Amino acid sequence: MKVLFETPRLQVRTFAANDDAFVLELLNTPSWLQYIGDRHIRTLEDAQRYIMNNLLRLYAEQGYGAWVAVLKETGKPIGICGLFKRKYLEQPDLGFAFLPAFEGQGYAYEAAAGTITYSRQELPFPRLFAITQPDNHRSVRLLERSGFTLQGTILPPGEADELMLFDLELSR
Numbered sequence: 001m002k003v004l005f006e007t008p009r010l011q012v013r014t015f016a017a018n019d020d021a022f023v024l025e026l027l028n029t030p031s032w033l034q035y036i037g038d039r040h041i042r043t044l045e046d047a048q049r050y051i052m053n054n055l056l057r058l059y060a061e062q063g064y065g066a067w068v069a070v071l072k073e074t075g076k077p078i079g080i081c082g083l084f085k086r087k088y089l090e091q092p093d094l095g096f097a098f099l100p101a102f103e104g105q106g107y108a109y110e111a112a113a114g115t116i117t118y119s120r121q122e123l124p125f126p127r128l129f130a131i132t133q134p135d136n137h138r139s140v141r142l143l144e145r146s147g148f149t150l151q152g153t154i155l156p157p158g159e160a161d162e163l164m165l166f167d168l169e170l171s172r
Contacts (some may be wrong), residue, residue: 004067005118007110011070012081012118019068020047022077025099026107028131035136048136058085064092064123069111075154078102081111083119083128088156094168104136112146130166131156140164157166 003018015023024047026032026117027039041047058065086093094115096108119125127169130148132139144150148166155162 001068003024005089005114005123006072007114009072010078010107010110010114011072012067012111012114013070015051015066015068016060017048017051017056019051020044020075023051025049026080026097029097029100031100031103035133035139036097065116066095069098069107078169079107079111081108083115086129086131088154089129089131091125091127091129091167093131094143094146094148095130096139109142109145112142116146116168116170118162125170127170128168130168131163132166133161134164 001014003013005012006157013109021044023046024041027041027047027050036082039050041050049055054067062085064083066080066084068077069079070077073170079096079102081094081096082096083092094112098108098113118127119128128148130143132143134140134153143166146167149171151165153162154165
């Protein structure tokens with residue numbers, strides 16, 4: 001694993017195979033299931049497969065992906081934040097999710113702001129997108145606070161519901 005950047009309270013690093021218990025917990029939280037979707041991760045083995053086949057593979061293929069937000073004080077993984085390449089978007093989109101015990105404390109904003117700064121400094125993208133369900137008010141507020149602008153809605157291929165589409169210019 002590699003530390004990509006730090007914020008006042010967090011270290012943001014790449015995933016490692018031993019993050020399986022954290023992945024199992026996060027992907028089965030009510031907010032993940034409601035706003036992101038069921039990935040059918042039910043065991044530590046499922047979580048390890050998900051890490052290897054999805055998260056680590058994206059680093060190799062794209063040079064970026066989802067990263068782990070870890071409390072500096074304890075080393076405990078508390079959430080994810082990172083960039084995702086969707087086939088239906090021209091640029092990567094910012095995504096984040098945190099364990100319920102760490103929601104509403106500014107950690108997601110801290111990780112998102114760090115990811116934006118890291119993207120500006122280290123990655124070749126002119127802009128970032130972000131997508132969220134219209135009823136995910138906390139995500140909408142975080143994106144607006146992070147400087148994203150609502151562009152409208154988008155219906156991803158094969159989906160039944162439209163998502164709100166935000167963008168942020170990464171001027172250098």
